[in-house]
Amino acid sequence: MKRNSNWLLGIALLAAGLCTAAAASAQVTLEVMNPRGEIPPPKTLGISPRGGALDGKKIVLIDNGKYGASNFLDVLADMIKQKYPAATVVMYPKPAAQTITDLPKWYPTVKQQGDLFVFGVGD
Amino acid sequence: MPGVYFTTTEFLDDAKSAAKDRGMPGIRTLALPADKYYVARGSKEVLQPIADQFFAKMVDDLTRPLTAEEAKPSQAQLLHESANIKVTGKDFMDASVKVNEMFLESRWADGLPIVPPTPELVEAMEAGTTLLPQKVIGQVAPKSGTATVEKIAINSVMAGAKPEYFPVILAAMEGLTDKHYDLTHVMASTGSFTPVVIVDGPIAKELNFNSGIGMLGIGWQANSTVGRAIQLSLLNLGQTWPQVNFMGLTGRLEGYTFYTFSEDTAKSPWEPYNVSQGFQAGGSTVTVSSAGNPQVFGGGAVAPWTAQGVIDQMVATIKTRGVAWPHAQKHIVVLHPDCAVELANKGYTRKSLQEYLYEQTRVPYEKVSGGGAAFGEGSEEALIRASIADGRIRPDRAQIFLDNLKPGGRVPVVQSPDDFHIVVAGGSPGYDLLFTYPGTNWAHQTVKITGATLTTAGK
Numbered sequence: 001m002k003r004n005s006n007w008l009l010g011i012a013l014l015a016a017g018l019c020t021a022a023a024a025s026a027q028v029t030l031e032v033m034n035p036r037g038e039i040p041p042p043k044t045l046g047i048s049p050r051g052g053a054l055d056g057k058k059i060v061l062i063d064n065g066k067y068g069a070s071n072f073l074d075v076l077a078d079m080i081k082q083k084y085p086a087a088t089v090v091m092y093p094k095p096a097a098q099t100i101t102d103l104p105k106w107y108p109t110v111k112q113q114g115d116l117f118v119f120g121v122g123d
Numbered sequence: 124m125p126g127v128y129f130t131t132t133e134f135l136d137d138a139k140s141a142a143k144d145r146g147m148p149g150i151r152t153l154a155l156p157a158d159k160y161y162v163a164r165g166s167k168e169v170l171q172p173i174a175d176q177f178f179a180k181m182v183d184d185l186t187r188p189l190t191a192e193e194a195k196p197s198q199a200q201l202l203h204e205s206a207n208i209k210v211t212g213k214d215f216m217d218a219s220v221k222v223n224e225m226f227l228e229s230r231w232a233d234g235l236p237i238v239p240p241t242p243e244l245v246e247a248m249e250a251g252t253t254l255l256p257q258k259v260i261g262q263v264a265p266k267s268g269t270a271t272v273e274k275i276a277i278n279s280v281m282a283g284a285k286p287e288y289f290p291v292i293l294a295a296m297e298g299l300t301d302k303h304y305d306l307t308h309v310m311a312s313t314g315s316f317t318p319v320v321i322v323d324g325p326i327a328k329e330l331n332f333n334s335g336i337g338m339l340g341i342g343w344q345a346n347s348t349v350g351r352a353i354q355l356s357l358l359n360l361g362q363t364w365p366q367v368n369f370m371g372l373t374g375r376l377e378g379y380t381f382y383t384f385s386e387d388t389a390k391s392p393w394e395p396y397n398v399s400q401g402f403q404a405g406g407s408t409v410t411v412s413s414a415g416n417p418q419v420f421g422g423g424a425v426a427p428w429t430a431q432g433v434i435d436q437m438v439a440t441i442k443t444r445g446v447a448w449p450h451a452q453k454h455i456v457v458l459h460p461d462c463a464v465e466l467a468n469k470g471y472t473r474k475s476l477q478e479y480l481y482e483q484t485r486v487p488y489e490k491v492s493g494g495g496a497a498f499g500e501g502s503e504e505a506l507i508r509a510s511i512a513d514g515r516i517r518p519d520r521a522q523i524f525l526d527n528l529k530p531g532g533r534v535p536v537v538q539s540p541d542d543f544h545i546v547v548a549g550g551s552p553g554y555d556l557l558f559t560y561p562g563t564n565w566a567h568q569t570v571k572i573t574g575a576t577l578t579t580a581g582k
Contacts, residue, residue, distance in 0.1 A: 029211040030218040033240045034204045035231050035277045035359040037268040041199035042146035048125045049194065050186050059185075068164025072129070072155075075167050075174040076181070083178075095509065111124045116185050120129030121155065121164075122138055123313060123370070 051115070055086040058114030063093040069121045076118065090114050126151075127184045129177075133157040133366075137311075140368040144266050149193040151184040153177055207242065226281075230364045233355060233379060237281040248276040251289030253574040260293060261300020263360035264307040265368060270296055270360045275352070278359055282351035285344070287577035288330060291409050292352045295320055298411040298568035299357070305451075305564035309413040310361050312562075315371030319414045319455055319558055320350055320383040321546055323397040324407030326572055326580035327385035334387040336550030339377065350383030353411075376416050382558070384548055390460035391547035392467035399473055399545075400569045407581045412455060412544070413566035414558035421462060424552040430465035433458075433555050434476070438483040440557065446486050446536045447503045449524070450515035451564050453542040456480070459553025477540035485533035504528055 051057075059080060061073040070093070077089045092113045095106060110117055128150055130138040135154040142150045155173055163169040210225060212218030222239040226232040238244065249256050249272060256273035263270050272293065279292050299306055299318065309316045322332050322345075333343035341347065363369040375381075388395045397408040420436050422428035441454065458466070466476060492502040507524055510516045516524060520538045527534045537543070544567070549555070560566060575581035 027211055027213060028215050028218045029209050030215075030222055030239050031207050031209050031241060032222055033207055033242060033245050033273075033277045035226075035240065035274065035281060035355065036204040036362065037263070037270060037274045037360045038201060038205070039266050039268050039362065041201055042144065044146050044148065044196045044198050046194045046196055047147065047149045047151065047189065049189055050125050052186060054182060054186065068161075068170075071164055071167050072160075072170050072174065075170050076178065079174060079178050115124070117124055117126035118129065118181065118185075119126060121160070122128060122130035123134045 054080070054084045054116070057116055058088045058090055060090045060092045060110060060114040060117040062110065062117055062119040063091070064119060064122060065094050066121060066123060072121055073118070088114070125185060127181050128152045129155060129181075131155045131157040131160050134370065136367045137370055141265070143199070146199070149196055153180055153184065210239075231359055232281065233351075233358060235379060237355075238283050240277045240280040244280045245273065245276050248280050248284070248286045248289055249273065251286035251575065251577050252293060253576055254293065260296050263296075263300055263357060264310050266362045268360035268362055270300060270356065274360060275356050278355040279348075279352035282348045282355050283344070284348040284352045287575070288345060288349050288352070290572050290575040290578075290581050291322060291326065291330070291349050292356070293574070294409045294570040294572045295349070295353050295411050296356055298409065298570040299353070301568050301570075303565055304411075304568050305413070305562060305566045306357075306361070308562050308564065309566060310357060310363050311369055313370050313372045314415065315373045315375050316413050316415060316560070316562070317375040317377055318353065318381045319410075319412045320353060320381050321396065321410040321412075321455075321548075322349070322383075322385040322407070323388070323395050323410065323569075324572070324580060325405065326407035326575070326578055327388075329578050329580050332385035334385040334548040336553070338384040338548055338550075339382055346383045346385075347380050350377075350380035353383075354379060354381055382414070382417070386546050387460055387548050390464075390551075392464050393473040393545075393547070396544070396546045397569060402569065402571060407572040408569050409572060410544075410567070410569040412453070412558070412560065412568070413562060414455060414560045417457070417556040417558045420555040420557065421459070421553070423554045428462075430462045430469065433462055434466070434480070435483075437555075437557050438480065441480075441484045441536060441559070442486055444536070444559065444561065445503055446491055446534050447506050448510070448561060448563055449507060449535055449537050450510040451560070451562050451566070452537050453544060453560050453567055454480075454537070455544045455546065455556075455558040457546050457548050457556040457558070459549030459551065459555055460547055461551050461553065462555055463547045473545050474540070476545060477543045480543045481535060481537065481540035484536045485527075486536060488527060488530055488532035488534055491528070491534050507534070 061077055063070045063073055080087055080089050090113050130152055132154045138152050142148050159173055163173060210218055210221045212221050219239055223236055226237055254272045258272045260270045275293060275296055279289055309318060330345045332345045386396050398404050402408055418440060420433045492504050511521045511524060516538060523535060572581040
């Protein structure tokens with residue numbers, strides 16, 4: 001416990017020194033270290049270019065598995081079919097129990113399903 | 124592939140943060156009104172007005188030409204936040220208060236007062252380990268912040284930890300950032316999961332960790348500040364914040380210090396937990412494990428109980444939870460010493476108790492299936508078969524599941540008896556705790572404590 005005593009003594013000396021400095025200069029400056037670390041930046045990518053109207057496109061609706069998402073996407077699917085009869089809707093749910101560590105294997109399969117995607121509903 | 128991402132207003136900041144973290148900040152996102160969507164989502168009819176409101180926006184986002192920034196965004200720069208900060212006050216207390224205010228405004232603190240991390244105090248903290256300050260312990264999810272010894276030391280000073288605790292904190296951070304540990308889930312999930320931190324071996328007594336009455340409460344500096352040091356390190360190195368990218372809906376019930384305690388190896392009738400995990404007898408370890416909030420069993424000081432009754436109540440509770448994700452599910456069973464001794468007197472070893480729990484919690488096949496559907500992810504059977512197919516259920520355990528996924532079968536809720544982690548801690552009288560983790564990936568790690576310079580144990 002000798003080191004511990006030294007540590008406590010250090011705090012006391014620091015406070016005492018700062019207080020002494022305060023008495024002398026009426027101001028105290030504390031230098032503190034930043035608790036955050038470096039974050040390696042990811043390569044930043046642009047989003048895919050859009051190709052005009054929906055007519056003739058295959059639109060992939062991706063249910064992320066959260067409760068209610070399939071209902072919302074079903075409503076959107078009906079609206080797409082009604083308003084853009086020349087478009088095709090493909091329901092393509094995210095595989096069950098997948099997590100972010102597994103998704104890189106799955107993403108490429110989405111592209112094989114159609115031209116555009118709608119993903120929801122995220123929380 | 125052009126696309127649109129739907130989220131809700133409460134999760135918009137989280138979605139933007141995640142998109143930036145993954146290198147695609149420009150992804151087009153539409154936020155449904157949270158106060159309307161969540162109550163409406165069970166019915167297509169009730170959802171229709173919300174869809175009507177957003178349909179045109181969705182079509183626009185799918186078809187509108189990109190801006191120059193969307194097509195070619197500026198590259199993210201390395202976030203390098205290592206410069207010291209100088210804060211001036213009229214006296215020490217004033218300067219200290221200003222440091223606290225500045226840290227909280229910067230989202231570097233947790234809302235309780237912190238000890239200003241001066242270089243002198245950080246250096247004293249670093250003296251608690253033989254590791255060099257710039258050594259990298261790991262990357263902290265979700266933003267993959269680099270956890271060096273120095274950065275963890277800064278957060279440990281802030282938490283009020285003593286330098287002799289530092290090797291325990293470093294070992295815990297090593298476990299949490301292990302490549303096999305799904306840290307992202309506990310750092311971000313709406314489920315408000317919480318790390319359990321269990322210190323084992325002689326260092327626990329040397330540092331005066333509490334493993335008795337009040338072990339999860341206040342009053343023991345080791346329990347409180349080791350847990351808080353880990354919490355602040357995760358906060359600052361993973362860079363999370365409530366309502367931004369930590370979306371735990373209730374917040375963690377032990378949010379400031381996590382569930383941090385030590386095993387009572389002196390009163391345990393069995394070998395120390397870490398020995399059961401393959402570590403050398405007499406060694407010191409820390410176990411970190413993501414979990415939900417514990418359920419309490421037994422009678423404590425006010426009601427009769429039996430050890431077998433406690434175990435049977437735990438079995439019944441576990442069986443009600445279904446078997447959706449047995450590949451990653453685990454249970455931490457914390458038995459107070461009297462209960463553990465009674466079980467030992469009945470002939471249970473830790474291993475035989477694990478096997479008893481494994482066998483008794485198996486769920487009849489006829490009751491398997493609907494649980495997973497509550498999450499909208501298909502049947503439990505489909506989830507299990509998917510986990511077998513992709514290897515998350517180990518090949519040596521897969522056949523047990525396959526043999527039981529049929530009428531008359533009894534399906535395990537975990538991969539093996541080893542997924543019941545039995546630890547002895549608590550008072551006399553005491554209660555017994557069950558921590559359950561229903562996550563989709565592994566989140567449990569035991570790490571040997573090494574490099575201690577200020578204690579006899581943990582060298």
